[in-house]
Amino acid sequence: MSGLDVTSPDADALLEAGRLATLGELVRDCAHEVNNPLFAVLALAELLLEEVEPGTRAHDRLRLVQESANEIRAVVERMHGFAREAAGDPAEVALGEVAASAVALIRTVVAARDVEIVERYDGPPALVHGDAPRLKLLLVNLLLNACRSLPTGGTVSVEVSGGQGQAVAVVADDGPGFVPAGEEAAFTLFHTTRRGSGLGLTVARAIAERHGGTLAVEPVGGPGARLVLRLPKALR
Numbered sequence: 001m002s003g004l005d006v007t008s009p010d011a012d013a014l015l016e017a018g019r020l021a022t023l024g025e026l027v028r029d030c031a032h033e034v035n036n037p038l039f040a041v042l043a044l045a046e047l048l049l050e051e052v053e054p055g056t057r058a059h060d061r062l063r064l065v066q067e068s069a070n071e072i073r074a075v076v077e078r079m080h081g082f083a084r085e086a087a088g089d090p091a092e093v094a095l096g097e098v099a100a101s102a103v104a105l106i107r108t109v110v111a112a113r114d115v116e117i118v119e120r121y122d123g124p125p126a127l128v129h130g131d132a133p134r135l136k137l138l139l140v141n142l143l144l145n146a147c148r149s150l151p152t153g154g155t156v157s158v159e160v161s162g163g164q165g166q167a168v169a170v171v172a173d174d175g176p177g178f179v180p181a182g183e184e185a186a187f188t189l190f191h192t193t194r195r196g197s198g199l200g201l202t203v204a205r206a207i208a209e210r211h212g213g214t215l216a217v218e219p220v221g222g223p224g225a226r227l228v229l230r231l232p233k234a235l236r
Contacts (some may be wrong), residue, residue, distance in 0.1 A: 015134065018203030020185055022141055026109055033111050037071040040064065075108050078206045093132045094125040095167045096160040102139035106147065114153030117143075126162035126169075129234040130211045138207040138215075142171040142227050145201060149175030149225060165233050172226040178217060201227075 044065045051058030083174045103117055110117075128135075139158075146156045150173060159170045201215075208215040213231035 015203055015206060018141075022137060022144070022203075023100060026105070026140075026144075034072060034075055035221065037068040037075075040068040044068070044090070047178040048110055050132070062232065071115045090130055090131070093128050093130050093135060095128050095135070095162075095169055095231065096121040096125055098135045099139050099158055099160050099169055102136050102143055105140060106143040109144075110147050113147070113150075115147055115150050116155045118157045120157070120159045122159070122161040124134075126160055126167035127234040128167045128211065128231045130231065133205050135211070138229065139148040139169065139171070139203045141201065141204040142229070144229075146171055146173035146175070149173050149177075159228060164232060167233055169231075170226060171229075172220065172224060177220065177223055177225045 001070065029208070033207065044061050048058055048061055048065065051061070053059070099121070103119055107117060123201065143156065143158070150156070154174045156173045159168075159172075161168050205215040208229055211231050213228050213229060218226045218228050
């Protein structure tokens with residue numbers, strides 16, 4: 001177990017610290033994605049100083065400048081949006097929609113890497129009763145953990161389904177997986193074997209437990225890692 005008492009007064013502080021740590025890691029990872037379109041903006045702007053007549057190649061280059069600027073804006077808006085998402089009142093939440101939002105954010109971060117994220121949402125919406133921003137933080141942490149296990153590229157899969165009174169979200173990757181007998185250690189506070197704060201999986205499990213659910217590593221029968229979130233379905 002993580003060793004974190006999710007009912008203690010310190011739990012809220014740790015969850016907030018985890019959110020801020022995750023945001024800081026996202027911003028750092030995102031810097032490379034911002035620099036690429038920014039370089040295009042600067043290079044084309046220099047050319048446009050000499051060619052500004054409509055209908056010329058300069059006009060086409062201006063469109064490229066605008067597209068690059070829009071890329072930058074999209075990255076910044078998603079980062080700001082994530083930063084603004086504070087914990088809210090529990091409500092009925094479609095877990096698949098939360099997962100899709102987390103994937104959209106992570107795709108911004110890993111856009112320049114050779115990482116493919118595959119999504120699969122089976123059946124009707126898997127509804128849970130919970131705090132959407134914190135559930136998104138949980139899934140963002142799982143996705144970050146998976147992507148960081150693929151420094152040279154690979155595939156991350158996200159699946160959400162419902163059944164047997166549970167909503168289930170699975171985040172898997174085809175990286176090296178966890179070290180032998182190291183699955184539970186991954187949830188220990190500040191434990192990390194790669195870049196990051198060491199808070200991500202600890203906070204993710206704490207959020208799962210606060211929602212009456214579980215978060216665990218499950219065997220994959222080969223290379224890679226598979227983390228499974230199970231939450232009780234919302235009562236209709």
